[in-house]
Amino acid sequence: MFVRRCAAVVVAFVAATAVAGTAQAAPDWNSSPVKAKWEALGGASFAGEKVGDEVVLENGIRWARFSRYDIVITWRESAGAHWMSGAISRLWLGTSPATSAATMDQVPVNRGAQAGAAIAYDTGYSVYYSDAYGAHAVGGPTRDKYWANGSVTGRFGWPTSGRLDIGDGTGTEQRFSEAVSFFDQAGEMPPFWISGALRDKYRSLGGPEPTSRVDWLTSDQVEQPGGGWSVQIHGNEGIYWSPATGAALVHSGPNEVYLAKGGPAGPFGYPKGDTRRRSGEPGEQSNVTEFVQNYGLYQADHVRGTYWMGGGLRDTYEAIETSSGQRLGDPRTNPAPGAGHGRPVRPVRRGPGRRAAVGSAHRWSRPARTGARRTARGR
Numbered sequence: 001m002f003v004r005r006c007a008a009v010v011v012a013f014v015a016a017t018a019v020a021g022t023a024q025a026a027p028d029w030n031s032s033p034v035k036a037k038w039e040a041l042g043g044a045s046f047a048g049e050k051v052g053d054e055v056v057l058e059n060g061i062r063w064a065r066f067s068r069y070d071i072v073i074t075w076r077e078s079a080g081a082h083w084m085s086g087a088i089s090r091l092w093l094g095t096s097p098a099t100s101a102a103t104m105d106q107v108p109v110n111r112g113a114q115a116g117a118a119i120a121y122d123t124g125y126s127v128y129y130s131d132a133y134g135a136h137a138v139g140g141p142t143r144d145k146y147w148a149n150g151s152v153t154g155r156f157g158w159p160t161s162g163r164l165d166i167g168d169g170t171g172t173e174q175r176f177s178e179a180v181s182f183f184d185q186a187g188e189m190p191p192f193w194i195s196g197a198l199r200d201k202y203r204s205l206g207g208p209e210p211t212s213r214v215d216w217l218t219s220d221q222v223e224q225p226g227g228g229w230s231v232q233i234h235g236n237e238g239i240y241w242s243p244a245t246g247a248a249l250v251h252s253g254p255n256e257v258y259l260a261k262g263g264p265a266g267p268f269g270y271p272k273g274d275t276r277r278r279s280g281e282p283g284e285q286s287n288v289t290e291f292v293q294n295y296g297l298y299q300a301d302h303v304r305g306t307y308w309m310g311g312g313l314r315d316t317y318e319a320i321e322t323s324s325g326q327r328l329g330d331p332r333t334n335p336a337p338g339a340g341h342g343r344p345v346r347p348v349r350r351g352p353g354r355r356a357a358v359g360s361a362h363r364w365s366r367p368a369r370t371g372a373r374r375t376a377r378g379r
Helices: 012-016 033-041 086-093 138-149 195-204 252-260 311-324 370-379
Strands: 050-054 062-066 072-076 080-084 105-110 114-120 125-128 133-138 164-166 173-177 180-185 191-197 220-222 228-233 237-242 246-250 286-290 297-298 308-309
Touching: 033 050, 033 072, 033 080, 033 164, 072 138, 072 191, 080 086, 086 114, 105 138, 125 191, 133 138, 133 164, 133 311, 138 297, 191 195, 191 228, 195 228, 195 237, 195 246, 220 246, 237 252, 246 252, 252 286, 308 311
Parallel strands: none
Antiparallel strands: 050 062, 062 072, 072 080, 105 114, 114 125, 125 133, 164 173, 173 180, 180 191, 220 228, 228 237, 237 246, 286 297, 297 308
16 A cells, blocks of 8 residues: 555654653642643633543653543643643543643634644644544644645645655655645655645655655645646656646656746646657667647657757657658757757667658658669779
């Protein structure tokens, strides 16, 4: 399976804040800041009675659990005393010993008609709960981007998972309700987000798994002209999506040229499909990426570089190869600057028996030897 879930209820903030805390002898409950908070909230009418003893840890956290709604109150001198309940407190109780103290009381949050709750901790994490998706922690740079994009009510929606172990243990994915995922390569770049059809395409290619056709993301998803989007991938590859073309993967060589030409905002427009294999000589790797504005980017193992061709020149080139079945060879130059599409592009030599080039509507091949030429050479 593409994603292996982390151990049950073990979320990112558990590992990131794992600081040993040894319980100390129970203090005087009557002088506890946790009791003072409980009383300020309304005591038993709000939280019920205390369950067991208050816990005091060497890391400075004091906490107690109460009988109503699994309410927990935590206190640390730098954070103050705050309460949490339900699925949020149960997730917090899953970290033993406790390593984070709440920095705010649990508050209600909503996304439209979807009700939920949220809380923040002093270790750089927040937990968001909704009836539909449960309680999940969001922390670090992911939380920074989540907040910058509107949190629960913004672009990403509710978290629907904790951090999921992927890439054979080399990183994580965290998912959100609005078809968004954050991919985070361990020890490398900050996490990057991708959504919708781009995410579907990335997953269909295998994502960052070891057997995948693609690698980890190197950028957030970026808005492009005409309502489109793009994202960049390690190895200088890119995925591009528009409502008219769908999502397409552009390989590294063509992608570098494409971006240098302005990407979707440039003269090529959006790619019509993935970079694909062209028919070629046995053992030869030859690829083309086609674009909506009738441009093509051509790349071959035996040709240094990636070259473009467009307009009538490309039409003629492709028509010759398609209709006649004659391989002209892969381009090894771009059209001459300022010359328009009617100037020839030099093809690759195909041995001494044939050399071909194309202009606006012309092709030529090396002529067969005539008898006169043979006679002259014989003399």
